Amino acid sequence: MTPTRRRRMIMVVMLIVGIGIAVGLAVTAFQSNLLYFIDPSEVVQGKAPENRNFRLGGMVKEGSVQREQDGLTVRFDVTDYAESVTIQYTGILPDLFREGQGIIANGKLNTQGVFVASEVLAKHDEEYMPPEVAASMKKPVMNNPGLETKK
Amino acid sequence: MYTWIHKFGSPKHFYRIAGKVIPWTAAITVILFLYGLYGALITSPPDYQQGESARIMYIHVPAAWMSMFVYMILAVAGAIGLIWRIKIADVMAQASAPLGASFTVLALATGSLWGKPMWGTWWAWDARLTSELILLFLYLGYMGLTTAIEDKRTAARAGAILALVGVVNIPIIHYSVDWWNTLHQGATVTKFDKPSIHIDMLIPLLVMAVAFKLYYFTVVLVRARADVLFNERRSAWARDIVAKVKL
Numbered sequence: 001m002t003p004t005r006r007r008r009m010i011m012v013v014m015l016i017v018g019i020g021i022a023v024g025l026a027v028t029a030f031q032s033n034l035l036y037f038i039d040p041s042e043v044v045q046g047k048a049p050e051n052r053n054f055r056l057g058g059m060v061k062e063g064s065v066q067r068e069q070d071g072l073t074v075r076f077d078v079t080d081y082a083e084s085v086t087i088q089y090t091g092i093l094p095d096l097f098r099e100g101q102g103i104i105a106n107g108k109l110n111t112q113g114v115f116v117a118s119e120v121l122a123k124h125d126e127e128y129m130p131p132e133v134a135a136s137m138k139k140p141v142m143n144n145p146g147l148e149t150k151k
Numbered sequence: 152m153y154t155w156i157h158k159f160g161s162p163k164h165f166y167r168i169a170g171k172v173i174p175w176t177a178a179i180t181v182i183l184f185l186y187g188l189y190g191a192l193i194t195s196p197p198d199y200q201q202g203e204s205a206r207i208m209y210i211h212v213p214a215a216w217m218s219m220f221v222y223m224i225l226a227v228a229g230a231i232g233l234i235w236r237i238k239i240a241d242v243m244a245q246a247s248a249p250l251g252a253s254f255t256v257l258a259l260a261t262g263s264l265w266g267k268p269m270w271g272t273w274w275a276w277d278a279r280l281t282s283e284l285i286l287l288f289l290y291l292g293y294m295g296l297t298t299a300i301e302d303k304r305t306a307a308r309a310g311a312i313l314a315l316v317g318v319v320n321i322p323i324i325h326y327s328v329d330w331w332n333t334l335h336q337g338a339t340v341t342k343f344d345k346p347s348i349h350i351d352m353l354i355p356l357l358v359m360a361v362a363f364k365l366y367y368f369t370v371v372l373v374r375a376r377a378d379v380l381f382n383e384r385r386s387a388w389a390r391d392i393v394a395k396v397k398l
Contacts, residue, residue, distance in 0.1 A: 008234045015315055023319045034331045036277040057332055094271030096200060104334055121270045126339040128205060128348040130196030 037104045044083040048109060056085060056115055057104040057123065065099055078103060089117040096122035160237045162379045163388045169372045176369040183362035190355030198352075207265045209356055212340075213363040215258035218286060219321055221251030221367060225293065226318040229311030239375070241307035242382070244314065245297055246374035250367055252290035259283060270334060278327035279335035282320055289317040303382070 001009075027034070037057030038048060048054055058078035065076040072091065076099075077084045087105050097103060102125060107117035191209035198205035228244035231237055262280070263273045274280065293310050300306035328337045340346045346353060383389040 005234050012230050012233055012315060015312070016318060019316050019319050023323075027323070031331075034278055036275070036334055037332050039332075092271075095204075095268050096270070101200075119271070121272055121275065121334060123334055124201070124269055124336045126336045126347050127200075128208070128339060128352050129199050130349055130351065131199040132196075133349055134199030 039080040040078055040083045040085040041080055043085050043109070043115070051108065053106060053108050053118075055104050055106050056087070056117075057102065058084070060097070060099050060101050060103055062099045078105070085113075085115050087115045087117050087120075089120050091120070093120055094122040096124055160239045162238060162383045162386075165239050166376055166379050166383075166388075166392075169376045173369055173372050173376075176365050176372070180362055180365040180369055183358055183365060187355055187358035187362050191359060195352050195355050196349070201269060204265060204268060205352075207261050209359045211258055211261040211265065212356060213360040214254045214261065215283070216360060217363050217367060218251060218255040218258050218283070219324060220364070221247050221254060222286060222289070222314070222317070222321060225251060225314045229307075229314040232307055233311045233315075238382070239379070241303075241311070242375045242378045243371065244310065245307070246371050246378055247367075248290055248294045248297070248310075250370060250374075252287060252294065254363075254367075255283065255287040255290060259287065275334045277333040277335055278331045279324065279333050282324040282327050285320055286317075286324060289313070289320065293317075 037055035040056065040058050042048060043056060048056075056078065058080045061077040061079045061084055065074060067074055070090075073088065074090075074093065075086060075088050077086050079085075087107075089105065089107075097120065102123035104121045104123055105115060105117035106119040106121075107115055110116050187209070191206060195206070195209075197203045224247050225244050228240040228247070232240040232244065259280075262283075266275070267273050293313050296313055297306045297310040300309055325338075327333060328335055339348050340353070340356070348356070380389055380392065384393070
């Protein structure tokens with residue numbers, strides 16, 4: 001390799017390493033701002049912003065979904081298997097919304113500690129399988145985070 | 152080996168060899184697309200949660216993989232062009248950029264179409280979606296920059312530097328779902344343990360991924376070949392080829 005080429009190669013490597021370090025530092029500095037949502041545990045610990053909208057993410061607790069008389073308002077609990085927070089939402093829920101499903105709600109806490117959501121998004125997991133396979137597994141995965149998928 | 156690289160790197164041989172490769176890759180692309188789409192739309196089962204909507208992944212996932220793969224080609228070809236001043240590397244990079252941008256648009260559009268019914272929103276500013284959008288802007292910036300500069304060599308050099316600066320975005324896209332809480336789900340196939348996808352869905356997905364890759368190689372060679380002929384229009388061999396074409 002000629003000296004000019006070696007010099008140019010060092011320049012290219014330094015460019016990539018330099019930009020990599022700069023972006024790495026920036027990303028670490030803005031770590032919390034890059035979080036799309038926070039967990040119920042963080043809400044219970046009082047880390048949630050007050051009087052300001054934020055996104056809350058977690059699993060919909062089994063058996064907690066209740067519909068109000070008007071047919072549109074729903075109340076349910078989300079949990080990260082440590083703590084849980086009650087969410088109240090009026091509107092159309094996405095197709096993937098169901099008990100045991102991960103969701104993200106946008107809204108704010110009211111004075112009773114209930115999270116009043118203006119938007120509910122369903123978070124899909126990375127599992128892809130035919131319905132028969134899911135039925136034969138009797139979906140133990142969704143309810144128990146500690147339980148690995150065993151065939 | 153070194154002489155072989157130099158030989159392939161020379162425009163004349165590149166034009167000839169690429170011309171021989173294209174019909175083969177084109178034929179295999181068509182076969183794989185037919186087989187992959189048949190598997191994706193007909194033989195593969197619906198998903199247990201998403202039902203038939205999951206089928207969009209057979210386009211979405213390969214397109215998203217390709218958007219990152221083509222960017223790596225752009226960056227590596229850019230580095231080769233910068234260090235060794237091989238013209239073919241510059242040609243390949245510039246021929247790749249619009250293709251990479253198209254794959255990015257395809258990934259974003261299919262993701263959005265899927266996101267509305269499944270997530271409940273067309274778009275969310277989460278880390279995965281935002282970094283993929285930045286990738287699109289990098290492609291557009293690269294294309295704008297290289298076409299705005301008149302001088303071919305300066306254009307290639309400026310583009311290569313932009314491509315290398317942007318390469319930092321690629322690991323961010325890939326690991327965004329692990330590093331932060333995102334609306335987008337985590338990796339299904341490209342993780343170290345067993346893929347969390349049923350084998351009947353995985354096979355069509357991988358066939359589609361290979362089909363996308365070969366489609367890219369076919370089209371990029373066609374584009375690069377045309378660029379080479381145009382760049383070398385004053386040389387004897389290029390004049391010969393053009394003279395032989397009956398109008």
